[in-house]
Amino acid sequence: MYKPDIIQYISLNHYLILxxxxxxxxxxxxxxxxxxxxxxxxxxxxxxxxxxxxxxxxTFYSDSGGQVMVFFTMAVxxxxxxxxxxxxxMMYKNIHSLNIDLFNRLKG
Amino acid sequence: MNIDYIFYLLTALTIIxxxxxxxxxxxxxxxxxxxxxxxxxxxxxILLNAQFLALVNIVVYAGAIMVLFLFVIMFLNLNKExxxxxxxxxxxxxxxxxxCIFLMLVSSVGKVALTNGNIEKENYTLxxxxxxxxxxxxxxxFPMEICxxxxxxxMIGVVLxxxxxxxFTTNTVSNV
Numbered sequence: 536m537y538k539p540d541i542i543q544y545i546s547l548n549h550y551l552i553l554x555x556x557x558x559x560x561x562x563x564x565x566x567x568x569x570x571x572x573x574x575x576x577x578x579x580x581x582x583x584x585x586x587x588x589x590x591x592x593x594t595f596y597s598d599s600g601g602q603v604m605v606f607f608t609m610a611v612x613x614x615x616x617x618x619x620x621x622x623x624x625m626m627y628k629n630i631h632s633l634n635i636d637l638f639n640r641l642k643g
Numbered sequence: 644m645n646i647d648y649i650f651y652l653l654t655a656l657t658i659i660x661x662x663x664x665x666x667x668x669x670x671x672x673x674x675x676x677x678x679x680x681x682x683x684x685x686x687x688x689i690l691l692n693a694q695f696l697a698l699v700n701i702v703v704y705a706g707a708i709m710v711l712f713l714f715v716i717m718f719l720n721l722n723k724e725x726x727x728x729x730x731x732x733x734x735x736x737x738x739x740x741x742x743c744i745f746l747m748l749v750s751s752v753g754k755v756a757l758t759n760g761n762i763e764k765e766n767y768t769l770x771x772x773x774x775x776x777x778x779x780x781x782x783x784x785f786p787m788e789i790c791x792x793x794x795x796x797x798m799i800g801v802v803l804x805x806x807x808x809x810x811f812t813t814n815t816v817s818n819v
Contacts, residue, residue: 542767544647548752550687553654555748557661559741564665566737572670572716576677579708580661583684586700590770594691599769599778605696606779609703610790614797616708620715621804627719 542595550591557584571623571635575616582612650690657683670716674709681705693770 557580564577586605593601622641623633630637660680667673681704688697768774779787 544645545650549650549654551752552749553657553687555745555752556658558748559745560658560661560665562741562744563737566740567733568665570670572712573664573673576664576673576712579704580664580677580680583681583704586696587684587687590688590691590693590696594693594767594770597767597769599774602693602696602770602775603779603783606699606775607783607786607790609699611793613703613708614793616711618797618800618804620711621801624715624719625804633719 547591547595550595551588554584554588554591557581557587569634569636571633571638574635575619575623579612579616582608646690653683653686653690657687671713674712674716677712678705678709681709688770691770692767695770695772695775698772 561577561579561581561584564580565574568574568577586608589601589605589608593599593605626638626641627633630640657680660676660683663676664673664680667676681700685697685700685705688694688700769778
């Protein structure tokens with residue numbers, strides 16, 4: 536049976552720290568940027584950080600549940616992106632801007 | 644070349660590309676760096692022997708979602724005055740708070756004392772397409788069906804959202 540070399544040389548903590556770093560970078564983007572499309576992309580980056588942690592844990596513990604969970608996360612992300620971008624396009628037609636501070640008119 | 648050098652190289656590349664997504668001014672440049680980040684994460688999946696996830700990550704994320712982003716960015720003409728009031732104080736506050744969350748996550752990783760793999764049931768072929776499909780259609784059949792319903796709902800929602808506004812109102816008015 537093929538055993539991946541990564542298990543012998545790299546511990547799981549490396550992957551967890553990498554995922555935490557990617558999550559923090561995405562969080563900085565969500566908090567700082569004003570362009571709503573870039574904020575949306577940073578949310579995708581945070582989702583991918585969590586996906587990487589799930590896949591690494593699944594491989595290190597020999598359990599396929601984590602990888603199936605990553606698959607469902609990708610499906611939900613695809614649906615979310617399509618609906619979110621449709622909302623962004625409709626809001627752009629109304630307020631002619633991509634500034635996230637003007638998107639508070641979405642309430643109600 | 645040992646495999647841990649490949650891991651560290653890929654990790655550095657991933658972090659740099661993810662930082663460039665946040666830092667770069669133009670949204671199209673940001674999208675391209677995000678595609679590069681997704682390719683690096685797919686390489687991580689291949690290192691972890693999760694080949695199905697690597698393929699799906701490239702096809703779904705880099706192929707479909709990023710094309711959707713590029714399409715929307717090119718569809719809306721960008722005005723430069725979006726990022727006008729960005730002072731250094733915003734960046735400082737965001738970096739400090741995100742760094743606090745990063746430190747919290749890292750310290751919790753250190754506390755957990757993870758073992759390096761499950762010794763009793765070593766099964767390193769579970770990331771292949773055959774095994775993932777087998778577990779997807781037996782153990783996780785119901786979430787799979789719910790996923791298809793979710794896609795149907797998302798499709799109907801997008802079609803409903805992107806209808807012409809005036810046609811919608813005239814239809815409702817004429818119906819009433």
